[in-house]
Amino acid sequence: MKLITAILKPFKLDDVKNALQGAGITGMTVSEASGFGRQGGHTEVYRGAEYTVDLVPKVRLEVLVDDKDADSVVDVIVKAASTGSIGDGKVWTTPVDQVIRVRTGERGVDAI
């Protein structure tokens, strides 16, 4: 099993969510995140004073999938999240040892 983590522009969340649902993914975890990558921070002017915004607001989305689905799901996310401009975010996968559904105690792929 794999954990797919995606960092996205906030406004792209709805598109990615719809695309994932279209691909048969029904469960995901979404959280508010902030950070920066190659895009860096940028400078704002407020009431005449300049200040630097170091951390850019992003959305962090996590999905658990079976190994065989991982690549296609990553593709779905990347396609839906892309605007072509800087700051579109990143997607990565990590191997997962075990998954348990708390309510039923099901384990492994059955718990996804």
Place this chain on the structure above:
Amino acid sequence: MSTRERRERSNESDRYLTQLFDKAAKASGLNNSGREIALAAVGGYGRGELSPGSDLDIVFLHTGKISEEALKSFVNEVLYPLWDTRSVDHSVRTRTQSREAASSDLRVATGLLDIRLISGNPELVAHVRNDNFEFWRKNAKENLAKLHMSLQERHVRSGELAYLLEPDLKEARGGLRDIQALKAISSAGIVPVPLEKISWAEATLNNVRESLHIASGRGKDRLLFQEQDKVAQLLAYSDADAMMGEVAQAARSVDYLLNYTWHAIEHKGKDGLGKYITKNRVTAVAKNVSAINREIVVDSLGSLDEDPLVGLRAAATAAQLGLPLSLKTCTELAASLKNGEGKLTNPWPDQARELLITLIGAGEAMVNIFESLDQEEIIFEWIPEWRSVRSLPQRNALHRHTVDRHMVETAVHAAKLTRRVQRPDLLLFAALFHDIGKGSAEDHSERGVRLIEPIAQRMGFKAKEIEIVKNLILHHLLLSSTATRRDLDDPATIESILSVIPDVNTLELLHALSIADGEATGSAGWSDWKATLVNDLVQRVKRVMAGAEVAQQPEISDEQRALAQSGQLRVALEEHSSGYAVEVISPDKPGLLSIVAGVLSISRLDVKSARTKTIGNSAVMLWIVTPEPHAPEVSAAKLHELISVALVDARDIEEKLNARAAAYASRPAIPVPEPEVEIFIDAATDATVIEVRSHDRPGLLFRIGAAITQSKVDIRSAIVTTLGAEAIDTLYLTDLSGGPLSSERANEVASHLKQALK
């Protein structure tokens, strides 16, 4: 589900226990047991109220003359059969032991206040009852202090009944335990507690609790989401929302009375400003409004028709001083208003609107005042529309308050943001009403726009202002939803905001409203993350908008021009709806604004607005002022004299103002946001515009004027506005040669001003 059923349940238990008591007496061979022992009910059972899941709280009282063996077997005889049927909380004590237990354990003492004989020797029960009453009254001060502490701990632990999605009917703030606390306070006899004010609340909460026990089949008091529909059905409410609305209303009335009662206990025998004295001192704080015992009261009037604004004035003054409105004043106001006295005209007089804004703008201190106005149903006399959102539940995970309380909380947060906008009054007003459209299936923003229009008209807002407020209410979710769901790099996103928000002033208002709304909703609806996104959006929109509008310099009439050319000091005074209109035409000199403002302030005339302009060597000023309570009689001649003296030497004014400021400093005060000073470089061609936004206070303009004079710049024109308790002062400044200031000079003046206003 009614008091009668709970009483019957209690009577039934009494009969059963009496049987057990008699049987035990026979079995244990205590022939004279009726003399040596008694069985009594305490707590809720003592009051004769039993819900299906309540514990049976009972006490065995004995004389101490029975052997321990016999006593034990007697008690067990009574208790064994009970253990199968319901949970029992019991104790066995002599009179002395009862006294000791009560003095060391608050819960025993409050439980014994309701002790009632079930069976056995009535004298035993009567003694314990009297002992306990005596203890409770004699040590009232310490007992109530302990009670207060235990209540506060419980409130922190259990939260507010009125606003929790799954509240504990007994433990939460405003719940059944608080009702018992109020009764215990009443028994202590220190302050009168009008318990009749919460009889509806008590019945409502008890009925819901009883139905919960029946619906859940357990004795738990937490009203879980999954039980709410069933409980509502048992009580024949139309749905769970209707029931939760009534639970909230009941809890609020309990909490309201409890707050009042603690305040009354704490400030018993203190004067308006908190000093201990034997006789109540009355301090006049506004026209027909005084402070007594750290409470705000309305002075006795023949009829409210003599001064229809007095209710609003009392509320606004109380909020600004951070003191409560006295319960008696609220009750009397409500009764008079319901009798049709003190009706406000339609539209309201300007002062009424100003007072309402002053009330809403007081921040945290406003919440309790608004609660008083709600509890006594005074607010509906002024704003009937408020009834439709009263205690209206919002059963979703995002909100933590009912609709009405959420709007009040939004106004509290908006009060912290008043320096960020040019129209704090419109911000506060929109904040208090932004969700007024809730409570129907229709989109609440659209419905809100329809509902707000007649309200705003009635309050006397101008057509242009009403349009701004409608726009704010219609779009109060626009910035949040756009910032989180649309691409901020896309010009179309910015365009979509520009198409509905016409100017920077409205955008700043909407931004402040979004923040206040979000913060009031709580962490589920608002976070730094969201705030950053919204701020980003606002800054991007601002960049493509034209600059902010500032107040324009006043026009001078030909007549004024002619008088100005004479070079003489001239003062004219006219009656005005806010008090007086004072026209001053004077030869110009450095510090003139400060001097005239200072003279008005020491004459106890509160500046509401002013427009001044310099032409040639003279200045034309029009001031609108309101006399403070006990202000001395004013006349044009008196002001003329004071100003002409001050034009020669202003030191006397400064001294008197400092003395006044010192007197004011001893008054209670609420926290207010720091003053804001903003420079608009390109707002005028012939001068630099500086805008000062500050909480209004005595001598404010004098201080501003003095700081400007010290900075060695001239005031071409000043436009002073007071909106509720906030002042917006726009100053057109020039250097001594008559041109606009360089940006360094402008910054220097701004920092001088900030320093002077600290």
